Amino acid sequence: MDWDIVIGIETHIQLKTKSKQFSGASTAYGNEPNSQACLVSLAYPGLLPVLNHESVNCAIKLGLAINAKIARRSIFARKNYFYPDLPKGYQISQMELPIVGPGYLSINANEKKKDVRILRAHLEEDAGKSSHGVSQGKTGIDLNRAGTPLLEIVTEPDMNSAEEAVAYAKKLHELVQWIGICDGNMQEGSFRCDVNVSVKKKGTEVLGTRREIKNLNSFKFIKQAVDYEVNWQIETLEDGGKIDQATILFNPETGETKAMRSKEEANDYRYFPDPDLLPLLVTEEQIDEIKKLMPKLPDEMQESFKKELGLSEYDASEIASDSEVTKYFLALVDSKVNPKLSANWILGNLYSRLNEEEININQSPIDSQRLAELIKRIEDSTISNNAAKKVFDFIWDKSSITVDQAIDELGLKQISDSGEIDILVDQVLKNNQLMVEEYRSGKDKAFNALVGQVMKASKGKANPSQVSELLKQKISK
């Protein structure tokens, strides 16, 4: 039997603000437990939430980036439940009137472009962290994270494969970093996905019962979890079983999903508008101000790379997929080096070296300025492309040496002195009469061999185009 897979994703992104959603406490990661638990984080009696407007700006930025409607008036609501790492006994979130309304995000998966509709995005605060077994039989509560600003972005069930789910997650991950509202650090939990999966018989309209895989914090896990879950659901149904709505967890060690709680055990969160906070009003002017500060979005950037800089579809999309790479690339273009050559160098030599060292482009020991100098030396024929690779490797861990010094030190400077090349060409022609005859009789290959001989004689330093120019002149004489 054939099945359709239906996937919707809820992503929690941690907003890049200095202080918490409703208090002045720091949001820094990894500090001594409870060192950032201010009295508001601790929910002391009489303390009240005060909205951090920086997070509102972040939400507006996202709204603009996904072509969404931004609510002029939205409401904070309380989501009530008891848990030791939820100090107030409720989480402040947005329920009926979220700040960001319907929008969409375009993804590319399996060679196909698709718009994933985004239903809404709303502001909320994170809970603290429970560490079980800190000491025998005890649970430690760390409230450093409690109150950290989150934006929850909810899609429609528009994705139909694990690949599409991953493509969406990657695209959103890239976008939120691009517009500067999230650091994207998945290990630290800054970007985590809850993936809703259901299957239905091919061609049927009615959606199957969904199960929600909680808290996936890597693209690999999303792929594995969805694949496993889809198989499990299909097998269950084909065996005559029934799917119950449930919240499930993915175990990266076993690659399996397992139910955490069923619908019957689900909480009644008793949402109601938070009387401590006024309705959140956003003005037209505020949105216009933020619009002015918005960077060009990845899709727009990709278009301009293609149209204005002549990059190939592939190169343009690769470079525009990461804001840091784009910055690096644009810095090269700004130093007036050839865009195509720049793209080749970034996606070729630089990428493979970065991968080897497992570092990001902004940690590259060869910054854009140095790479620009190097590429310029190819452009002005000081060195060949091959020689440039040697220089690149040579200067990788030598920050004190300039590109030109490296070229000298390695003795890679091309011979562009026509007199010198002239002598070499004459010698080669003299010693390879046979080849010259072959070329004259129409064998083009023979010409390349002649060029190769001259290059060899010059120990690779002759300028190849100059060499072929001279050869042609002399042979045709």
Add this chain to the structure above:
Amino acid sequence: MLNLSLQSLALHLEKKTFSSAELTQFFLGRIKQHNPSLNAFISIDEEKSLTMAKKADELIAKGKKSTLTGIPVAQKDIFCSQGWPTTCGSKMLENFIAPYDAMVIEKFNEVGAVNIGKTNMDEFAMGSSNETSYFGPVKNPWNLDLVPGGSSGGSASAIAARLAPAATGTDTGGSIRQPASLCGFTGLKPTYGLVSRYGMIAFASSLDQAGPMAISAEDCALLMNVMSGHDKRDSTSIERDKEDYGSKLNSSIKGLKIGIPKEFFGEGLDSSVHTLIDAAIDQYKKLGAEIIEISLPNNHLAIPVYYVIAPAEASSNLSRYDGVRYGYRTKEYDDLTDMYFKTRQEGFGEEVKRRILIGTYVLSAGYYDAYYLKAQKIRRLISEDFTNAFKQCDVIMGPSAPSVAFNAGEKKEDPLAMYMQDIYTISTNLAGLPAMSIPAGFVSNLPVGLQLIGNYFTEAKLLNIAHSFQKNTDWHLKSAKGFE
């Protein structure tokens, strides 16, 4: 020192007839003498109070005083006060020492007023008789067998017995005005948002409002000048220019249009109270006011609406008392759920638990629309009633409470009868309007309060209307036998 207005006390302090330390010592002495029978205070700290008094004396000596410098003020135990136990009348917070000051406390500290002690109250401000306090019931100085009203019963008893010249209270459904009525003094509940709720332990956030309690309107004006003001730590605090609430005290009230809502004089109002309220209104007529009959057609819905909205907010506000971080935690428990159950079972009293249950119920899936949402809609209708009324009149008058003080224990087992105590006060909280209770006479030697309800931000006007009455009557100056 007894029976003096705040203004006179300030003058004496300035002239050094007596020092703040002496004044503080005097009231501490009265507290020591009478608190055992009244139970008006939950905590007293002579050393702390006297230290504050001495600092105030230094300020006075340096000539750096404002009106309330050195004046003892009793603080309702709902306001977090750094270094003081802040219990909110609950076992849950029996040993809670606040690590910070509420805005109200900060403001009194700033002007050098002396915290004379933390007053008893109904647990988490839930009650109208001060019988729900974990620290025992408060007695009414006019008759120790009777309740002082609630929830600000401790502050009320303290003012009536002259254990302090001024006090603070909070009013969610009548908790300043009803005790002011039952104990015979002046109390003001300001417009919602005028006094910051920062550090004031929440009962029902959209209704809670702090206000002054004192002998006279004149004193309340001075207290309001200190307590009010914008605070960015409370998002519902209102940004307004600073106002002198005493500036209009002596303005003429000739031509004042007084609206009398017929709904305030129907069934349930004690006839002798009715008579006194009529007499008070006649007094206003004599002072040149015009009487207009008005209607607040939805007033009868105020209590049911209140008992949906207030418990709903309370059920959520009180979730933080879970035994995890501070406050009471049960001694023995099997697991987390057991710890929650026992802690909240043992830490909260009956009335608080009743309201948490009601609140949880009305917010539950399937009931939300029928209760909470509907209540919010009616709340708007109740507000509109007032908007319409204020098109016809400048102030609304009626009783503050349906009867004089009642016997302790009388209504304790009958919550609905207890809830009726607030029938005339609750609608103003729902609308967020300012209102006062001022002494208007006695029924069998028990005080009766006249309620004055104003439009938004008309506190100065209300105080003027109250002061005009108090210049021509002396009900507010009477003190209970045994406490003169």
